[in-house]
Each structure stands twice: as C-alpha cells, then as structure tokens.
Amino acid sequence: MIKLIGAVLILFSASMVGWQIGRYYAYRPVQLRALLVALQMLETEIVYGLTPLNRAFVKVGQRVSEDVGKMFLFAAELLNTEKAQSAEEALRQAMGKLWTHTALRKQERDVLTSLGQVLGSSDREDQQKHLRLAVTHLQGLAEEARHEQEKYEKMYKSLGFLGGLLVVILMF
Amino acid sequence: MKEIMAILPASIRTILNALPPTVTEQLEEIRLRQNQPLEVRYGQQSSYITASGQLTSLASQGWEFTEEQSVKLLNQVSQHSLYALEEELKRGYITVVGGHRIGIAGKVVLDKGEVKGIRDVTSFNIRIAREKKGAAQKVMPVLFESGKLLNTLLISPPQCGKTTLLRDMARSISYGSEWSSSRKVGIVDERSELAGCLQGVPQRDVGPRTDVLDACPKAAGMMMLIRSMSPDVLIVDEIGRPEDGDAVWEAIHAGVSVICSAHGADVTEVAERPMLGKLIRQGAFSRYIVLSRTKGVGTIQAIYDQGLKPLKKEQVV
Numbered sequence: 001m002i003k004l005i006g007a008v009l010i011l012f013s014a015s016m017v018g019w020q021i022g023r024y025y026a027y028r029p030v031q032l033r034a035l036l037v038a039l040q041m042l043e044t045e046i047v048y049g050l051t052p053l054n055r056a057f058v059k060v061g062q063r064v065s066e067d068v069g070k071m072f073l074f075a076a077e078l079l080n081t082e083k084a085q086s087a088e089e090a091l092r093q094a095m096g097k098l099w100t101h102t103a104l105r106k107q108e109r110d111v112l113t114s115l116g117q118v119l120g121s122s123d124r125e126d127q128q129k130h131l132r133l134a135v136t137h138l139q140g141l142a143e144e145a146r147h148e149q150e151k152y153e154k155m156y157k158s159l160g161f162l163g164g165l166l167v168v169i170l171m172f
Numbered sequence: 173m174k175e176i177m178a179i180l181p182a183s184i185r186t187i188l189n190a191l192p193p194t195v196t197e198q199l200e201e202i203r204l205r206q207n208q209p210l211e212v213r214y215g216q217q218s219s220y221i222t223a224s225g226q227l228t229s230l231a232s233q234g235w236e237f238t239e240e241q242s243v244k245l246l247n248q249v250s251q252h253s254l255y256a257l258e259e260e261l262k263r264g265y266i267t268v269v270g271g272h273r274i275g276i277a278g279k280v281v282l283d284k285g286e287v288k289g290i291r292d293v294t295s296f297n298i299r300i301a302r303e304k305k306g307a308a309q310k311v312m313p314v315l316f317e318s319g320k321l322l323n324t325l326l327i328s329p330p331q332c333g334k335t336t337l338l339r340d341m342a343r344s345i346s347y348g349s350e351w352s353s354s355r356k357v358g359i360v361d362e363r364s365e366l367a368g369c370l371q372g373v374p375q376r377d378v379g380p381r382t383d384v385l386d387a388c389p390k391a392a393g394m395m396m397l398i399r400s401m402s403p404d405v406l407i408v409d410e411i412g413r414p415e416d417g418d419a420v421w422e423a424i425h426a427g428v429s430v431i432c433s434a435h436g437a438d439v440t441e442v443a444e445r446p447m448l449g450k451l452i453r454q455g456a457f458s459r460y461i462v463l464s465r466t467k468g469v470g471t472i473q474a475i476y477d478q479g480l481k482p483l484k485k486e487q488v489v
Contacts, residue, residue: 046253046255047255050253050255050256050258051253051256052250052251052252052253052256053251053252053253054251054252056253079251079252082182085244085247086247086252087252087253090252119252120250120252120253120254120255121252121254122254122255123254123255123258123288123289124255124258126255127255
C-alpha cells in the first residue's frame, strides 16, 4: 500500500518537474514577444512622443505583460526616486532584481544591457537606430526560442512523466 | 528656488543650500563651467563658491565643477532623455518647471551648415526667474480709450524689463483690472520667454484667459491664433522681420488689438527701421511706450499717442 502511494507521488513529482521545464520553454517566446512589443512602444514614445524616459518606462510597463512590464515600472521608479543616476543604472538594477522571475536568458539580458547604455543619451535618430538594432537582435532570439519550444516543450513534459514511470517500474 | 534645487545633482544642491540667506534671496544666476569653480550672480555682484558654501573671490578656492558633474547635471535636467530636448539644444537653452532658464554651451553639432544641437555640454547658466507682478499698473490706464484696448508698441533697449512688462500686461488684461473687464489674450511666444512654457503649459502666471502658442514663429503664430482661438488681444514679443509687420497689420484689421514690443531707444529711432517705420506711418499703433533704465529696470521713459505726441503727464499718472 505504502509502495503504491510512493509510486503515485514519484510519478506525480517527476511529471511536475518535466512540466516545469517544458513550461520554461513555452514562456520564453511569450516573454520575448512582450519584450519586443515593449521596445517598439518605447520607440514610439521616444521618437514620436518625445516622452522623457521615466514616463515612457511607466507607459510601457503598464501595457506589456506582467513580468517584463514590472521591470520597466521598477526602472521608472528608480529614476523618479533618484535611486539610479542614469537610465543605464536603472535598467541594470531592475534587471538584477527581477530577471530571475522571467524565463528570459542571458542573451536577452545582454541586448537590454547594451541598449541601456545608450538609452536617453543621444538624439532621436540615434535612439531609433539603437532601438531597432535591439529589436532585430531580439527577433532573432525569438525565432530561436520558438524552435526550441517546438523541440523541447513536449519532450520535457513527456520525459518527466516517462522518467517517473521508469523509476516506478524499477521499484516494483 | 525649490524647483531649481530639485533638478540639481545632490552635490551641488548641498553647496547651494549652505549659501547665506542674503545671497539666496537675491540669486540671479548660477553658473557652472566644466573644470572651473562654481559661480553665482546675485544683486549686481558675482562670486565664486567654496565647497562649504562660502563666498570667495579666489577662483582657486571655488568648488570645481567636474566633467562627471556636468554629465550628471545634463542627465538630471533632461530627465535622462536627451532626445526630448532636441529643440532646446538647438536653441541653446532649456526651460524648466517654474519658468527658470538654463542656458547651455559646448560643442555645437552641425547638419548641412545648420546648428543641429549641442553635444558635450560644458557650460550651464541657470537663470532664476522672478516674477514682478504689478509692473504694468502704471501703463494700464493709457492703454484704453472709451473701453477699447489700443494697439500698443513697447519700445525698449535690451534688459529694461520689456518682457516683464509685456507679461504683466497680458496678465492684467486676462484677469481684468479696474480699467477694463477681462479679455481673451493670445500670446505668440517664439522664444518661450513671455510665458516660459514647459510642455505647452505656461510656467509664469499669464492669466486665466490666456492661450499661448509656444515656440511658434511670430507671423505664422498670430494668424493661427486669430483663426483658432479668437483672441481679443494678441501679445507678441520683439517683432522685427518684414512678415511680422504684415501679420500685425493683418491682425489689426481683423478686429484684434495688438500689443507688441521692439528693440530701440526711442520712437524716432524705431521709425527709421523699414518694417516698423511703415507700420508707424500707417498709424497701426495708438500708443507707444518707451522704457529705459534711468531709474532702475522698467522705468517708463515716455508714452506717445498715435501722432507721436507725448501724452500729458496727468494722463499718464
């Protein structure tokens, strides 16, 4: 009887682990898309709206999905409270604090970090160039993420279940 | 002062906070130049400031404004968004909350021979705006004739309080005064000096019934306002170009009163200038107010009527 309960538990937890890993692969493209939308909105705000960065961050943060949006909102708060002395610092701090909550990887972070270094520090044309460059980079990464999702999401989900099943079979 | 303090980096703020109150009260300019000591102008004097906020005449003892500080200051002033200041960088000054002005200098970037902006900003001149309400009290009575607001030309050499007077006239007319009921005022503020707009919102009190076209060329702006805002009075600073004259002429004949200003020492001198002379000969203006500094900034030297005859003293009072 106890063995049976143990078997069920193992099967359940193994499936959950597989499902978690699979979900990570499913989330990354979603969040990458949100990030892309965010940067495109930022471009509009900067190039056409001439909105100062702190307000642009808030506008973007409120409109894109939670985890990515939160980073922009936090960066805006840092700028408003003068806890960050520059846009670069604000973004870096925001990413440092909230990055682990997202399914995004180091490559995306590098893109944002290098964008942060120039954000707000040049004229419109230049800002647009940098934002477009970042968007192109992220689009490449998004493509890659989608491929990975197709490949690995189902695989990890079934792998978790099957791994659990293997242990259960070996137990009996 | 509060508004100015809010945009300064903490290090500079601490120093200025330590200034003696007598200096703070009269503060006119805060001048910051990269690698040079911090300087303030107050009253009619200027002085360097040490790191502890003491006045000094020795440049070597002054607190040095470093490159790092200048980057920080520009960051603060622009709210970390230089792109939003493109126009301002082209003009060479930035208007901030409260109508204060920050003049800037540095390396100018050209595009096809025209100034595109300033990169590497190294000099800042923070000019503190102080409103002198009531400057127009003395001239208000002569502006009206049987309830009609007369077209007026304000003549003054630079720095004699011309803009201040013009602003106060706008305010008095907009609020209404003992000489007239309140009227709709339209201001074309090409140099953002009259209303000191920040994102389109006047930072100076120009009255509740005043519409401001900020940073708009005068001639085009006057026509726009007449068509869109139906003002009773148009107020324009420093007319001088030929098209400005046409616009004034046009406005006067569109049933709008015009109050404008021009550089000059006297009516006769101004009448020599081609565009203004033509307007004067055509009798566009019914009042000429001449300013000077003989008894301090804003002295009203003389007031003339349409035929360039001085108004009698008792009429002026």
